[in-house]
Amino acid sequence: MDFTYSPEDIAFRDELRGWLATNLPQGWGETVFLPEDEDENAMFRLDWERKLYKGGWNGIAWPREYGGRGATLIEQAIFAEEMARAKAPEGLNIIGRNLVATTLLHHGSDAQKARFLPKIISGEEVWCQGFSEPNAGSDLAAVRCQAVRDGNHFVVNGQKIWTSFAQYSQWCILLARTDPSAPKHKGISFLLVDMKTPGITIRPLRQISGECEFNETFFDDVRVPVENLVGELNGGWRIAMTTLAYERGPEDALGRQLVFRQELDQLLATAAKLQRGNQTAIEDSLLRQKLAKSLVAIEIMRLNCLRAFSKSLKGAPRGAEASMNKLYWSHVMQDMFDTAMEVLGPLAPLTAGDARAVDGGRFQLAFLRSKAFTIYSGSSEIQRNIIAERVLGLPK
Amino acid sequence: MDFDFSQEQYMFQDTIRELLANALTMEHLRNGATEELWEQLAETGVFALLTGEADGGLGLGFTDLALVFEEFGRALVPAPVAAAIVAGGVIARFGTPEQRAELLPGHGEGRLRLSPAFAEAGTTIPSAMTATARPAGTGWTVSGSKILVPDAAAADKLLVALRFGDDELGLALIEPTRAGVALREQNVLDLTARYHEVTFDRVALAASDILGGKPDSATVVACFDAAAAVAALQMTGMAARTLDEAVTYVGQRKQFDRLLGSFQAIKHRCADMAVAVDACRSAAYYAAWALDEAAPDERARAVSMAKSWCGDNARFTCNQAIQLHGGIGFTWELGLHLFLRRIKCEEASFGDADWHRERVIDATLRSMELTG
Ligand SMILES: Cc1cc2nc3c(=O)[nH]c(=O)nc-3n(C[C@H](O)[C@H](O)[C@H](O)COP(=O)(O)OP(=O)(O)OC[C@H]3O[C@@H](n4cnc5c(N)ncnc54)[C@H](O)[C@@H]3O)c2cc1C
Numbered sequence: 093m094d095f096t097y098s099p100e101d102i103a104f105r106d107e108l109r110g111w112l113a114t115n116l117p118q119g120w121g122e123t124v125f126l127p128e129d130e131d132e133n134a135m136f137r138l139d140w141e142r143k144l145y146k147g148g149w150n151g152i153a154w155p156r157e158y159g160g161r162g163a164t165l166i167e168q169a170i171f172a173e174e175m176a177r178a179k180a181p182e183g184l185n186i187i188g189r190n191l192v193a194t195t196l197l198h199h200g201s202d203a204q205k206a207r208f209l210p211k212i213i214s215g216e217e218v219w220c221q222g223f224s225e226p227n228a229g230s231d232l233a234a235v236r237c238q239a240v241r242d243g244n245h246f247v248v249n250g251q252k253i254w255t256s257f258a259q260y261s262q263w264c265i266l267l268a269r270t271d272p273s274a275p276k277h278k279g280i281s282f283l284l285v286d287m288k289t290p291g292i293t294i295r296p297l298r299q300i301s302g303e304c305e306f307n308e309t310f311f312d313d314v315r316v317p318v319e320n321l322v323g324e325l326n327g328g329w330r331i332a333m334t335t336l337a338y339e340r341g342p343e344d345a346l347g348r349q350l351v352f353r354q355e356l357d358q359l360l361a362t363a364a365k366l367q368r369g370n371q372t373a374i375e376d377s378l379l380r381q382k383l384a385k386s387l388v389a390i391e392i393m394r395l396n397c398l399r400a401f402s403k404s405l406k407g408a409p410r411g412a413e414a415s416m417n418k419l420y421w422s423h424v425m426q427d428m429f430d431t432a433m434e435v436l437g438p439l440a441p442l443t444a445g446d447a448r449a450v451d452g453g454r455f456q457l458a459f460l461r462s463k464a465f466t467i468y469s470g471s472s473e474i475q476r477n478i479i480a481e482r483v484l485g486l487p488k
Numbered sequence: 489m490d491f492d493f494s495q496e497q498y499m500f501q502d503t504i505r506e507l508l509a510n511a512l513t514m515e516h517l518r519n520g521a522t523e524e525l526w527e528q529l530a531e532t533g534v535f536a537l538l539t540g541e542a543d544g545g546l547g548l549g550f551t552d553l554a555l556v557f558e559e560f561g562r563a564l565v566p567a568p569v570a571a572a573i574v575a576g577g578v579i580a581r582f583g584t585p586e587q588r589a590e591l592l593p594g595h596g597e598g599r600l601r602l603s604p605a606f607a608e609a610g611t612t613i614p615s616a617m618t619a620t621a622r623p624a625g626t627g628w629t630v631s632g633s634k635i636l637v638p639d640a641a642a643a644d645k646l647l648v649a650l651r652f653g654d655d656e657l658g659l660a661l662i663e664p665t666r667a668g669v670a671l672r673e674q675n676v677l678d679l680t681a682r683y684h685e686v687t688f689d690r691v692a693l694a695a696s697d698i699l700g701g702k703p704d705s706a707t708v709v710a711c712f713d714a715a716a717a718v719a720a721l722q723m724t725g726m727a728a729r730t731l732d733e734a735v736t737y738v739g740q741r742k743q744f745d746r747l748l749g750s751f752q753a754i755k756h757r758c759a760d761m762a763v764a765v766d767a768c769r770s771a772a773y774y775a776a777w778a779l780d781e782a783a784p785d786e787r788a789r790a791v792s793m794a795k796s797w798c799g800d801n802a803r804f805t806c807n808q809a810i811q812l813h814g815g816i817g818f819t820w821e822l823g824l825h826l827f828l829r830r831i832k833c834e835e836a837s838f839g840d841a842d843w844h845r846e847r848v849i850d851a852t853l854r855s856m857e858l859t860g
Binding site: 093094096098101166169357360361364377380381383387388389391392398399401402403406413416419420473475476477479480483485486 | 489490491492493551735738739747749750752754755756758759760762763766767769770771773774777781793796797842845846848849852853856858
């Protein structure tokens with residue numbers, strides 16, 4: 093057991109720190125923040141992603157031949173830490189970088205890797221994930237969106253829903269039914285769809301936070317060249333499972349942990365200033381206990397990730413344990429934002445724009461956003477099923 | 489960076505697990521017949537592990553014992569065993585050469601018994617303790633009383649946390665037979681060991697009886713932190729065991745023509761228990777590492793995170809395990825009550841969850857230079 097970084101790791105960290113110091117906008121995090129307008133915000137994040145790429149800091153985990161650094165898991169952990177420390181913006185192409193690229197690296201043809209990976213890492217092409225449908229959410233294998241072979245194309249018809257970032261995306265990974273007569277897991281194919289193809293309509297959906305990050309996406313006779321099939325025809329389910337394994341992995345969780353810890357630090361600082369009766373909120377022993385619970389739980393989230401990393405470093409396969417991680421952090425974080433609302437007390441109802449809103453309403457926004465944690469990337473109930481059946485071996 | 493154990497550490501865990509599976513059955517536990525256990529464990533080297541090589545030990549650390557303590561919890565090894573290891577570790581670290589030479593070889597062989605005496609009727613926290621040593625001639629006299637001292641009657645030396653004057657605390661080595669020391673066996677929730685109330689009535693203490701030769705609060709806090717971390721590790725093992733018992737049972741028991749484990753309400757409880765146990769491991773293993781490697785502030789933070797989390801979550805898994813067994817879960821026969829009872833004792837010992845959480849937030853606010 094060893095929690096120190098090697099000299100190479102420290103050199104890597106210092107190089108990244110140096111780069112961040114010169115490349116983040118002047119006053120970043122103090123006087124300069126992310127734009128408030130959603131579209132401007134997205135473009136800002138895309139510009140940042142391209143800047144990262146130019147500096148050699150995008151897709152660091154990718155193999156060198158595709159423009160990455162072949163970063164070790166430890167370097168990925170350091171990267172996540174440093175980005176959080178600098179409060180650096182998150183690139184826009186999360187799905188492209190983390191999910192599509194990893195899936196293509198595992199299952200894509202050489203031609204697909206050569207065509208798509210360079211433009212993902214450079215931030216030229218943003219991706220979205222067309223998996224969920226109105227009648228296929230948790231039961232993802234029930235997808236009905238159809239792809240019918242017609243010469244050198246598949247013709248896609250159907251609807252996807254909850255498609256995050258579709259409005260900013262050039263490409264989409266799509267799960268489509270290619271054999272309606274086969275058992276449901278065996279008739280699905282994994283397609284790469286150009287979002288400029290005629291027949292695609294995107295309709296934004298407003299979320300409980302008021303934002304519109306996700307969309308309904310309609311496909312009417314959308315023609316997809318056959319070379320955009322990943323893996324085998326009707327073999328898409330297995331490929332989608334790879335995508336999901338990375339969506340729930342510790343790389344993702346560690347970065348989140350650091351951001352959550354910063355939210356909590358901000359909450360502590362706020363609680364030390366907020367007057368509640370004849371004391372500050374932080375002096376209230378009940379609130380202190382709740383805040384301390386969140387502190388402990390968030391620190392354990394980090395330790396969970398480091399344990400998972402260490403197992404991976406020794407070659408342990410990625411398994412259902414990722415579900416434990418996700419189930420853990422999603423609830424811990426929802427609890428923390430519940431506590432945040434309690435800390436704000438009488439001011440809790442005041443949102444961004446009100447003169448008395450605490451810290452510009454950031455906790456209200458985060459509280460609302462946190463409701464998604466236990467739904468996306470597999471809901472908590474689905475994670476519990478996975479843990480019970482695949483980790484604990486309970487009967488189906 | 490490696491938050492995992494070595495091959496050797498896992499092998500040692502296997503050895504201990506096998507030994508305990510044979511040496512410590514439910515029968516043994518119910519009948520309190522665990523005397524041979526000390527010898528059997530001594531042969532594996534667990535008592536000599538923390539002792540420096542110069543004193544005939546292995547010179548290893550709490551990290552090397554983390555999985556062992558987890559196994560102790562899983563098998564419900566009676567509390568005096570881990571307590572003795574903690575006391576020995578503190579003596580190895582802070583004892584004078586004479587104290588180490590006198591106590592550690594016998595301790596390492598499992599013949600000389602050490603037992604820490606910390607808790608008082610009013611507190612389990614060092615800074616609030618009232619048992620006091622007052623200057624008398626060239627030495628001191630000790631008055632006060634300690635409760636829940638693990639098998640004080642079988643101990644050769646007690647390691648007693650005392651107040652020396654207003655500001656300083658210290659650890660005194662006192663044999664339970666010394667004049668002025670009185671023992672009373674207590675009725676305790678935990679059924680796997682004896683515990684005593686130990687009363688000190690003007691007991692004479694020489695400088696050579698004080699760990700390190702003079703009072704030093706750092707020794708008391710280090711002992712407290714080690715004991716709290718070991719409680720967390722043992723509770724992790726208890727949590728893991730109660731999860732296993734529940735999963736095994738619901739995987740065999742049928743009602744409504746189905747295995748109970750196929751009902752989603754049951755599965756989901758088991759999944760939540762598994763997540764809780766996994767997080768116990770993260771917290772408790774880190775605390776073990778911090779005992780060996782971290783500066784006192786970080787050590788305190790790590791220990792307090794683990795003690796509060798593991799206490800809450802061992803209680804949670806044990807409660808769930810009893811519930812998932814139905815009527816048989818409530819019986820004396822099944823044995824889950826032994827875990828329920830022991831966990832409650834561990835929870836209350838060496839700072840309860842609320843106290844440890846307060847320590848975490850206090851340290852965090854101070855490190856952020858926030859007051860309150
Ligand atoms: C913010 C956000 C972003 C998203 N982004 C994307 C995206 O980019 N691309 C994409 O494809 N999808 C996306 N999703 C969709 C997400 O993956 C689904 O919402 C999720 O899988 C749940 O499916 P559902 O909404 O159909 O709910 P349902 O499956 O209908 O579930 C409803 C409720 O029933 C429970 N339930 C369902 N099945 C079971 C069962 N077997 N046992 C017990 N309980 C059960 C669920 O846990 C849930 O509580 C996003 C969702 C959110 C909230």
